[in-house]
Amino acid sequence: MTDSPHRSGCPINLAVEVFGDKWSLIVLRDMMFGNRRHFREVLTQSLEGIASNILADRLKRLMDDGMISRADDPTHRQKAIYSLTEKSIALVPVFAQLGAWGRNWMPATEELSARSELLEHGGPIMWECFMSELRNIHLGAEHKGPSILEELQHAYEEAVARMRNEEEGEQTLSPPA
Amino acid sequence: MTDSPHRSGCPINLAVEVFGDKWSLIVLRDMMFGNRRHFREVLTQSLEGIASNILADRLKRLMDDGMISRADDPTHRQKAIYSLTEKSIALVPVFAQLGAWGRNWMPATEELSARSELLEHGGPIMWECFMSELRNIHLGAEHKGPSILEELQHAYEEAVARMRNEEEGEQTLSPPA
Numbered sequence: 027m028t029d030s031p032h033r034s035g036c037p038i039n040l041a042v043e044v045f046g047d048k049w050s051l052i053v054l055r056d057m058m059f060g061n062r063r064h065f066r067e068v069l070t071q072s073l074e075g076i077a078s079n080i081l082a083d084r085l086k087r088l089m090d091d092g093m094i095s096r097a098d099d100p101t102h103r104q105k106a107i108y109s110l111t112e113k114s115i116a117l118v119p120v121f122a123q124l125g126a127w128g129r130n131w132m133p134a135t136e137e138l139s140a141r142s143e144l145l146e147h148g149g150p151i152m153w154e155c156f157m158s159e160l161r162n163i164h165l166g167a168e169h170k171g172p173s174i175l176e177e178l179q180h181a182y183e184e185a186v187a188r189m190r191n192e193e194e195g196e197q198t199l200s201p202p203a
Numbered sequence: 204m205t206d207s208p209h210r211s212g213c214p215i216n217l218a219v220e221v222f223g224d225k226w227s228l229i230v231l232r233d234m235m236f237g238n239r240r241h242f243r244e245v246l247t248q249s250l251e252g253i254a255s256n257i258l259a260d261r262l263k264r265l266m267d268d269g270m271i272s273r274a275d276d277p278t279h280r281q282k283a284i285y286s287l288t289e290k291s292i293a294l295v296p297v298f299a300q301l302g303a304w305g306r307n308w309m310p311a312t313e314e315l316s317a318r319s320e321l322l323e324h325g326g327p328i329m330w331e332c333f334m335s336e337l338r339n340i341h342l343g344a345e346h347k348g349p350s351i352l353e354e355l356q357h358a359y360e361e362a363v364a365r366m367r368n369e370e371e372g373e374q375t376l377s378p379p380a
Binding site for chain 2: 035043047051132
C-alpha cells in the first residue's frame with residue numbers, strides 16, 4: 027500500500043526497529059552513562075565483550091538512524107569522536123524504566139544496579155536534568171544545574187565500596203580474633 | 204569467573220538479553236494491548252506480519268524466561284491460551300516510554316499513536332491501574348477501578364474516525380459544490 031521501509035506505523039514497533047537487537051542499547055548505554063566516545067573505549071571497556079566487527083556495524087546503523095553522530099576529534103589526530111543526538115538523549119526515560127525492570131526482575135548485581143536505582147528514584151525531574159547535561163556534553167548546549175553523571179558515578183562507587191567492606195567483614199569474621 | 208549465563212549483571216543488559224530482538228516486544232505488545240491470547244490470533248492479526256515459525260520460537264523463549272505462561276483453554280478444546288506473568292506486566296512503564304519515544308521521534312501513524320499518547324499522558328497512576336487490570340485478565344486477580352484497556356481502545360477508535368472524517372472532508376472539498 028505504501029512504500030514505507032517500516033513494518034508498521036506503531037510507535038512501539040518503530041522503536042523496536044531502531045534498537046531491537048542485542049547490542050544497540052548497550053552501545054548507547056556506554057556512550058550515555060560511561061561517556062565513552064571513541065571506538066576503542068567502547069570496545070575495550072565493554073562489560074559484555076562486544077566484538078569489533080559488531081561494534082563497527084552497530085555504530086554505522088546508529089548513525090544511519092540518526093541516533094549518533096561522528097566527527098573528527100580535535101584533541102586526537104586520526105581519531106573519530108561519537109556523540110549522542112537529541113533523538114538518543116530522548117531515550118533517558120526508556121533507560122530509566124528498562125533499568126528499573128532489570129533490577130527488579132533479573133539477577134542484576136548490586137554494584138551495577140546502583141546507578142539504575144538512583145535514576146529510577148530521581149524520576150522525571152532528574153531525567154530532565156540528565157538530558158540537559160547530555161545535551162551539554164554531546165551537543166555543546168548550556169547546562170545549568172547539578173551533574174547527574176557525577177551523582178550516578180558516586181552512587182556506583184559507594185556501592186562498590188559497600189560490597190568490598192561486606193566481603194572484608196565476612197573474611198575477618200570467619201577466623202574470630 | 205562465574206558460571207552465570209548472562210553477559211553481565213547490568214540491569215539494562217539483562218533487559219536487553221530477554222527482549223532485545225525484533226519480535227519479543229511485538230508479541231508481548233499484542234498480548235498486552237490487544238489481548239491476543241491464542242497462537243492463531245497473534246499470528247493472523249499481526250500488523251507487522253510475524254511468521255509462524257518465528258512466533259513459535261518467541262513464545263517458547265518468552266516462556267523459558269518467565270514472561271508468559273501457557274495453559275489449556277477451557278473454552279477451546281485443543282487450543283492453548285497464553286497469559287502474561289507479573290514479570291511481563293511489570294513492563295507497562297517500559298512500553299509507555301518506548302511508545303512515547305517512537306511517537307515523538309519516528310514516523311508513527313496518528314491512529315496507532317493514540318493509545319501510546321493516552322498512556323504517556325496518564326502517567327504512573329494510569330500505568331498502575333492498567334497493571335492491576337492486566338493482573339485481573341491474565342492472572343485472575345481482583346481489579347477495582349476503570350478499564351484502561353477500554354479507554355485505550357476508545358482513543359484508538361476516535362483517532363480512526365477522526366482520520367476518516369478528514370479524508371472524507373478532503374474528498375468533498377476537492378470538487379467544490
